[in-house]
Amino acid sequence: MPPAPPLRTQSIPLRRRFTPDAGTDLQRCLLCETREKSVCNGIGDTELAILSQASKRLTLPPGTTMIEEGTPAVAFFNVTAGTVKLFKSLPDGRRQITGFADVGHFLGLTNAGTYSFGAETVNTVQVCRFLRPQLEKLLTDYPLFERRLLAEVTDELAEAQEQMLLLGRKTARERVASFLFSRMLPPATPSQPDAEGCLVSLPMTRVDIADYLGLTIETVSRTISALRREKTITGTDNHGIRVLSVNRLQEIASGQDSR
Amino acid sequence: MPPAPPLRTQSIPLRRRFTPDAGTDLQRCLLCETREKSVCNGIGDTELAILSQASKRLTLPPGTTMIEEGTPAVAFFNVTAGTVKLFKSLPDGRRQITGFADVGHFLGLTNAGTYSFGAETVNTVQVCRFLRPQLEKLLTDYPLFERRLLAEVTDELAEAQEQMLLLGRKTARERVASFLFSRMLPPATPSQPDAEGCLVSLPMTRVDIADYLGLTIETVSRTISALRREKTITGTDNHGIRVLSVNRLQEIASGQDSR
DNA sequence: CGGCACGTTTGATCTAAATCATGGTGACGG
DNA sequence: CCGTCACCATGATTTAGATCAAACGTGCCG
Secondary structure (H helix, E strand, C coil): CCCCCCCCCCCCCCHHHCCECCCCCCCHHHHCCCHHHCHHHHCCHHHHHHHHHHEEEEEECCCCEEECCCCECCEEEEEEECCEEEEEECCCCCEEEEEEECCCCEECCCCCCECCCEEEECCCEEEEEEEHHHHHHHHHHCHHHHHHHHHHHHHHHHHHHHHHHHHHHCCHHHHHHHHHHHHHCCCCCCCCCCCCCEEEECCCCHHHHHHHHCCCHHHHHHHHHHHHHCCCEECCCCCEEEECCHHHHHHHHCCCCCC | CCCCCCCCCCCCCCHHHCCECCCCCCCHHHHCCCHHHCHHHHCCHHHHHHHHHHEEEEEECCCCEEECCCCECCEEEEEEECCEEEEEECCCCCEEEEEEECCCCEECCCCCCECCCEEEECCCEEEEEEEHHHHHHHHHHCHHHHHHHHHHHHHHHHHHHHHHHHHHHCCHHHHHHHHHHHHHCCCCCCCCCCCCCEEEECCCCHHHHHHHHCCCHHHHHHHHHHHHHCCCEECCCCCEEEECCHHHHHHHHCCCCCC
16 A cells, blocks of 8 residues: 655675675684673683684674575574664565664574575674574584573564564554663663763664654654653764653653653 | 553453363373474473473463463463463553464463563463473473474564564555465465365454554454455454455565555 | 765645444343 | 343544655765
8 A cells, every 4th residue: 555665775785795804713702792692602611612613703884785585594693793674575665674683682593494584784783604504503512502592582582572562552652762762771882871861872774763663754753853852862963862861761662651 | 642442351360260181191292283383392202201291281261361461480381272362561551462372382481580471362272381490491301392492482583573564564454464364374274275265263353353463443344344345355254254365365465455 | 165965854734544433243141 | 032241343533643845964075
């Protein structure tokens, strides 16, 4: 029914951009600062050399297509810097972003032979790439790695259910508030806890936010403006807002809101 | 913004209804017909007695609350007959059904100490219940069990992403078509493949369908009527419709639709 | 320095689906 | 057998958010 929206993907997949980082030594994983946040923590310190060999670290510029929906599922990624957006599309171009994978998150897991979703970098991203056979070997060799992955997928599923509640039953206002609130929960940018309000980083564009919340860019923009007008948030920078009242935001997000 | 809808839960949790089945012998799992459809298949034939001891089979009448959102996560269930609905709610009563767990599906997995969702039987349901410590022992003792569970959760996540696309970007017509189509994919009720059209069983009420698709009962009702009027489906039974044109239904579901 | 491209904001209008309202049907119990 | 209750269908009206339409800033490049 809705007419096909204009194509929004400003980026094209560039194979030559998949350049491995220069210094890929065997100590890489041991020194990795994001290890404890990720599945890699399921592998002991002594065996980390194996992990380094099983994976390759890549640096990807903003707007790089990492996964194209429907292509063979050959790799699994672990994000060590930046933000990746995951999405599904309809033939006419309508798109739903199903999640943003930040530092410590994995992506690319699937049972089917092909990916059922696409993935594209939001900003400059660093990932560790595991090819499928290597991943499977890690799973069988390191039970704690598998256990950790199971836990991560379980969390991911719980988040997905929360997002279904948002998409199916929340108002635009509640959706935007939920989004901002969830973005300030993990200590991603824990700058000043509440010196001048908590800073929330929004590396993605309004289009991405809209496609994540099941809204249009106009509605997202208007709603953010309204929250600004009523002093729940401040900041005119498009990629970083400041939350003035966390409680207020949470109330709106959970639907306990007057207006 | 939307006023609290009237309470829709016609059922109340009845502790006394959690009665274990009479004949719980050690051979139960070996004879279980739904084993190969479920995580239990990760355990070898010889060790099935252990599985029988780790679980308890229960028969639950329609409308039984199995899991109450926010309560301690003490059990994990495997559905062996019937259909269970999983849902999340907002304080004012708005509800989103996040999935229907049919035969072979598990429910109740979580990392947090409490359930982040509720679960209620749609019709008469049989489940095998594992208490949490028992489940964890199975996971560590039987790698194939854990691997199978990881695969199930991964599938569940893919389904959740598909549902996010539906909730965020599809029209009412596309949502209903997608629902009916997805319900006929698994050979749940594989009666006649296409003798007089494929039969699809809908054990849940219109309210449940609406809460699953992020619509109102009126819209669901009208949309089903429209599909009937245009001969894509037939049947006046509320809990079972017949798909006359599978292709047509799939086209509508995926958004390639004229009207 | 001017112009173009991109992302964003804001206003006016439209519409798909929600809400409000009513009637029908079948199951169940007294 | 009749009243009640749960569920479903359908018509009339309203509305939240989509769509259509400018206009504004900012950064980039010739």
